[in-house]
Amino acid sequence: MPKMTAFHPRLEPLNETKVWKNWSGFLVAPQFKYSLTNEYYAIRSSASLLDTSPLFKYRISGSNSVRLLERIMSRDIKRCKVGGAQYTVWSNENGFVIQDGVILRTDEFEFYLTAGEPTLRYFNSIAREMQLDQVTVEDVSEAYGILALQGPHAHNVISQLSKDATDLKYFDVANGKLGDADVIISRTGYTGDLGYEIWVPQDKALTVWDSLMKAGEGYNIAPIGTTALKMARVEAGLLLMGVDFDSSRFAWVDAQRETAIELGWSWMFRNLEKDDRDFIGRRAIEAEIKNKTSRWKTVGLEIDWHSYEAVHLEAGILPPKSDLYRETTMSIYRRSETPWEYAGYATSFLFSSLLRKPIAIAKLPLDLTGEGTEVDLEVSVIRKPVNVLAKVTSLPFFNPERKTALMGGGK
Amino acid sequence: MSNSNNYDAIVIGGGHNGLVNAAYLAKSGLKTLVLERRHLVGGAAITEELVPGFKFTTFSYAISLMRPDIVQDLRLADHGMLVLPLVNTFQPDFNGNYLLLGADADANFHEIARHSREDAESIRDLSHLIDRVCFALKPLMDNIPPNAMSDDPAELAAMAGLKDYMAGLEPDVQAMIDKFVNCSAAEILEEYFESDLVKALIASSGIIGSKVGPRSKGSGLVWLFHKMGEYDGVLGEWGFHKGGNGGFTEVLAKAVVAFGGTILTDADVDTVIYENAVATGVRLASGDEFFAPTVVSALDPRRTFTQLVSSDDLPNSLTEAIGKYKFQGTAAKVNFALSDLPSFPGLENRKDIFMGFTNLGPSIDYLEKAFADCEAGRYSKKPFLDCCVQSTIDPDMTPPGKHIMSCFVMYAPYHLSESDWDTERENLGDVVQATIEEFFPGFGSLILHREIVTPLDIERIVGLTEGNIFAGELFADQMFLNRPAPGWNQYRTPISGYYQCGSGTHPGGCVIGGPGKLAAQQILGDLKNQEN
Numbered sequence: 056m057p058k059m060t061a062f063h064p065r066l067e068p069l070n071e072t073k074v075w076k077n078w079s080g081f082l083v084a085p086q087f088k089y090s091l092t093n094e095y096y097a098i099r100s101s102a103s104l105l106d107t108s109p110l111f112k113y114r115i116s117g118s119n120s121v122r123l124l125e126r127i128m129s130r131d132i133k134r135c136k137v138g139g140a141q142y143t144v145w146s147n148e149n150g151f152v153i154q155d156g157v158i159l160r161t162d163e164f165e166f167y168l169t170a171g172e173p174t175l176r177y178f179n180s181i182a183r184e185m186q187l188d189q190v191t192v193e194d195v196s197e198a199y200g201i202l203a204l205q206g207p208h209a210h211n212v213i214s215q216l217s218k219d220a221t222d223l224k225y226f227d228v229a230n231g232k233l234g235d236a237d238v239i240i241s242r243t244g245y246t247g248d249l250g251y252e253i254w255v256p257q258d259k260a261l262t263v264w265d266s267l268m269k270a271g272e273g274y275n276i277a278p279i280g281t282t283a284l285k286m287a288r289v290e291a292g293l294l295l296m297g298v299d300f301d302s303s304r305f306a307w308v309d310a311q312r313e314t315a316i317e318l319g320w321s322w323m324f325r326n327l328e329k330d331d332r333d334f335i336g337r338r339a340i341e342a343e344i345k346n347k348t349s350r351w352k353t354v355g356l357e358i359d360w361h362s363y364e365a366v367h368l369e370a371g372i373l374p375p376k377s378d379l380y381r382e383t384t385m386s387i388y389r390r391s392e393t394p395w396e397y398a399g400y401a402t403s404f405l406f407s408s409l410l411r412k413p414i415a416i417a418k419l420p421l422d423l424t425g426e427g428t429e430v431d432l433e434v435s436v437i438r439k440p441v442n443v444l445a446k447v448t449s450l451p452f453f454n455p456e457r458k459t460a461l462m463g464g465g466k
Numbered sequence: 467m468s469n470s471n472n473y474d475a476i477v478i479g480g481g482h483n484g485l486v487n488a489a490y491l492a493k494s495g496l497k498t499l500v501l502e503r504r505h506l507v508g509g510a511a512i513t514e515e516l517v518p519g520f521k522f523t524t525f526s527y528a529i530s531l532m533r534p535d536i537v538q539d540l541r542l543a544d545h546g547m548l549v550l551p552l553v554n555t556f557q558p559d560f561n562g563n564y565l566l567l568g569a570d571a572d573a574n575f576h577e578i579a580r581h582s583r584e585d586a587e588s589i590r591d592l593s594h595l596i597d598r599v600c601f602a603l604k605p606l607m608d609n610i611p612p613n614a615m616s617d618d619p620a621e622l623a624a625m626a627g628l629k630d631y632m633a634g635l636e637p638d639v640q641a642m643i644d645k646f647v648n649c650s651a652a653e654i655l656e657e658y659f660e661s662d663l664v665k666a667l668i669a670s671s672g673i674i675g676s677k678v679g680p681r682s683k684g685s686g687l688v689w690l691f692h693k694m695g696e697y698d699g700v701l702g703e704w705g706f707h708k709g710g711n712g713g714f715t716e717v718l719a720k721a722v723v724a725f726g727g728t729i730l731t732d733a734d735v736d737t738v739i740y741e742n743a744v745a746t747g748v749r750l751a752s753g754d755e756f757f758a759p760t761v762v763s764a765l766d767p768r769r770t771f772t773q774l775v776s777s778d779d780l781p782n783s784l785t786e787a788i789g790k791y792k793f794q795g796t797a798a799k800v801n802f803a804l805s806d807l808p809s810f811p812g813l814e815n816r817k818d819i820f821m822g823f824t825n826l827g828p829s830i831d832y833l834e835k836a837f838a839d840c841e842a843g844r845y846s847k848k849p850f851l852d853c854c855v856q857s858t859i860d861p862d863m864t865p866p867g868k869h870i871m872s873c874f875v876m877y878a879p880y881h882l883s884e885s886d887w888d889t890e891r892e893n894l895g896d897v898v899q900a901t902i903e904e905f906f907p908g909f910g911s912l913i914l915h916r917e918i919v920t921p922l923d924i925e926r927i928v929g930l931t932e933g934n935i936f937a938g939e940l941f942a943d944q945m946f947l948n949r950p951a952p953g954w955n956q957y958r959t960p961i962s963g964y965y966q967c968g969s970g971t972h973p974g975g976c977v978i979g980g981p982g983k984l985a986a987q988q989i990l991g992d993l994k995n996q997e998n
Contacts, residue, residue, distance in 0.1 A: 072570075088553065088569075089553075089568050089569040089570035089573060090551060090553045090568065090569035091569075092551045092569075093550070093551050093552075093553045093569070093821070093859075096550050096551070099548070100548065100550055100708060100860060100861075100862075101860075101861045102861075208861060211866075272866075272867065273861065273865075273866025273867035273868075274861045274866055275857075275858065275859070275860075275861040360534055360535065360538045361535065361538070364534070364535075371601075373601065408549075408551070409543065409548065410543045411534060411537045411538065411542070411543045411547070412534075412538065412543075
């Protein structure tokens with residue numbers, strides 16, 4: 056029997072499709088409305104509310120918490136201020152990514168982390184290995200629910216209920232009150248839009264949900280499911296574990312593992328020479344940088360509309376467009392004299408209703424990753440493989456000013 | 467004359483086709499100027515804040531997606547093009563029955579099956595057939611049509627090619643095209659459906675903006691045209707542009723400027739300047755002059771051929787054709803600012819029923835009666851209404867919790883036999899309000915503001931002759947080879963360097979941008995030939 060999140064009693068009647076799927080053992084709605092595109096536009100045009108409670112949640116505290124996180128995380132936790140958040144990864148000794156996640160620093164020695172897969176024992180085992188006392192890693196997965204409030208009107212909604220969100224800059228965090236609930240609010244999200252994520256104690260889940268939905272009514276707030284979220288995250292260039300990469304923890308061979316640099320996160324190591332931490336995977340990452348041994352680079356692909364349309368029209372059909380989001384691997388070839396010369400692959404594909412064209416997240420060998428490089432992407436047209444022209448572009452595809460704009464006025 | 471008044475191309479009229487045309491010309495490197503008579507661009511696609519916080523789409527109110535190649539070519543997404551898809555279509559009758567159709571085909575089957583199980587199946591067959599018809603006609607919509615009056619070998623070959631193409635279509639597609647051209651919408655619908663609500667819902671597409679009833683020949687073609695318009699890979703993909711249709715033309719204006727074009731508002735063009743049938747520029751009502759070897763009129767055919775230039779300088783055949791070209795606007799708009807959503811008995815507190823088109827006109831007979839008034843030179847006492855509460859889709863249209871409702875009204879003939887529109891304006895508003903009240907009791911108490919737009923207002927404000935929303939009827943003898951006149955359907959005019967790009971040219975009305983794009987294609991092709 057799947058479990059239900061703390062918000063489920065409210066979600067159940069709102070799901071007009073009555074379709075549910077399993078996310079880490081919890082029931083979640085892939086979509087609430089029949090019109091997926093409309094649901095998606097709650098994120099880009101009004102305000103959306105998403106239950107992300109199935110994420111694993113950890114509280115790391117104690118005077119040695121920073122030391123532990125310095126060792127585990129590939130990105131330097133010391134660069135995360137109190138009241139700030141960090142998008143980070145943890146890697147194995149060979150520099151391969153185990154997981155990514157967002158960590159919130161609510162106090163000098165108090166951190167909250169979300170993760171796609173369980174990591175309690177792993178963190179504790181590192182603490183034991185380091186013989187660290189004064190650090191506690193708690194699994195608080197079921198103590199909190201998390202709501203993502205995302206969209207251009209997100210601040211208009213939350214500011215009716217709490218003044219604590221207004222001064223948050225992008226990736227800031229605050230302990231605050233939402234009605235009578237003690238919550239943690241972060242200016243973060245997985246949509247690339249203006250938005251907040253709110254950690255809510257289980258027993259306050261329904262009242263917080265109700266108050267947000269009520270405050271959002273005049274802004275057409277809509278509950279959204281995981282598919283609309285995933286469509287938005289492709290536009291935002293945000294990778295999804297299990298789709299765009301796999302955890303190296305349960306991989307069989309290195310071909311299934313990827314480094315943070317291969318995944319496009321080399322910016323996390325910009326200050327590596329000034330960073331004296333002995334973090335797990337450091338030597339491998341340094342060697343990768345020094346010897347340029349990255350096998351891939353993760354890039355965006357913009358599929359040429361004319362080419363995409365033409366291959367379908369030639370076959371006598373219309374290009375499939377609306378509501379099209381795929382997580383299946385698609386092959387990419389070099390445009391050369393030799394046909395079908397394999398080069399790499401796309402992992403997430405979306406016909407972006409917003410950008411009016413198909414886009415994809417892809418892995419390509421380094422010589423093909425320059426901005427504007429042309430490649431062939433294999434699509435299936437009436438069950439036959441056909442190549443369409445695509446151009447390499449940097450991520451994200453969509454990055455509105457409102458995502459990072461100050462809400463409280465000032466600069 | 468100062469250098470600053472010299473351009474490569476001047477586009478007269480900043481409606482959406484004028485802007486599309488100008489953006490293409492500017493993109494190709496031409497120094498392009500758009501001259502708009504009013505204080506804002508957009509033509510009939512504008513948004514105005516008539517009451518603080520309430521955005522009114524005074525005229526055009528919804529968008530069927532522009533051809534994606536235009537969106538790509540002009541990078542409209544980068545400039546903020548954002549079309550919010552409609553969720554539902556709601557068609558109530560007077561007895562509390564209704565059809566509520568949405569995005570899910572299976573749910574729609576069961577909804578229609580409440581009225582007729584056979585109709586629920588028929589609609590799938592008919593929709594698929596219409597999809598195939600639209601697909602077959604797509605090349606005709608997306609290309610400059612051949613000139614049937616020319617004996618140029620290339621044109622003769624194009625006409626022969628067209629004939630072959632049509633003859634090569636699959637027989638059921640050909641037969642359906644014949645039906646659309648030769649039958650009324652009602653005739654076709656009788657063949658497929660038994661439910662009045664279903665028939666009326668579809669038939670309304672056959673009368674929109676046109677002086678035809680659902681039982682008039684011609685309504686078949688108007689219906690088909692609306693399917694073509696909404697045809698963009700996904701059937702029924704109509705939407706509201708963020709901020710109303712004025713939001714869309716603002717995006718187009720940004721594209722024009724981004725490509726280096728210039729837009730001048732409050733610039734009323736009085737005449738095109740030409741000598742020996744060669745255009746050299748335009749003169750404004752203010753007396754200012756601007757010069758360019760290419761001048762494009764985005765106005766309707768009557769203004770293009772009788773106002774901006776002298777008919778005396780045109781061949782008689784063209785002048786006669788333009789004289790006969792039918793405008794005869796029959797549509798009005800009544801827009802409301804509302805304190806709350808209307809309520810349908812039995813579906814109270816259901817915001818979703820308003821998230822799309824609300825179609826008031828529950829039977830073919832109802833629509834036909836409304837048309838009988840029009841034929842008699844009166845506005846319909848019981849009009850057909852296409853209502854959109856845009857604020858249910860786009861919260862930025864109103865203050866939170868309030869609503870805006872745009873109602874397209876049929877029929878409101880431009881020529882009233884026993885009165886005039888300045889006398890009847892408020893009466894029309896009352897009739898529309900009373901009709902809505904019949905379906906949604908208590909509607910009147912929600913009204914904060916009412917805007918009434920008669921065909922005369924459309925003509926006065928937008929400049930569309932007789933208030934015809936398509937810049938000329940979408941009748942077979944005014945389309946494709948004949949739009950706006952036989953022999954002059956390729957955007958050129960008898961005056962060299964003077965072109966036309968409004969909705970009165972192929973492929974015609976609605977916010978689709980085709981005329982603007984194809985005219986630009988013709989102009990750029992001609993310029994290239996001149997170089998060679």
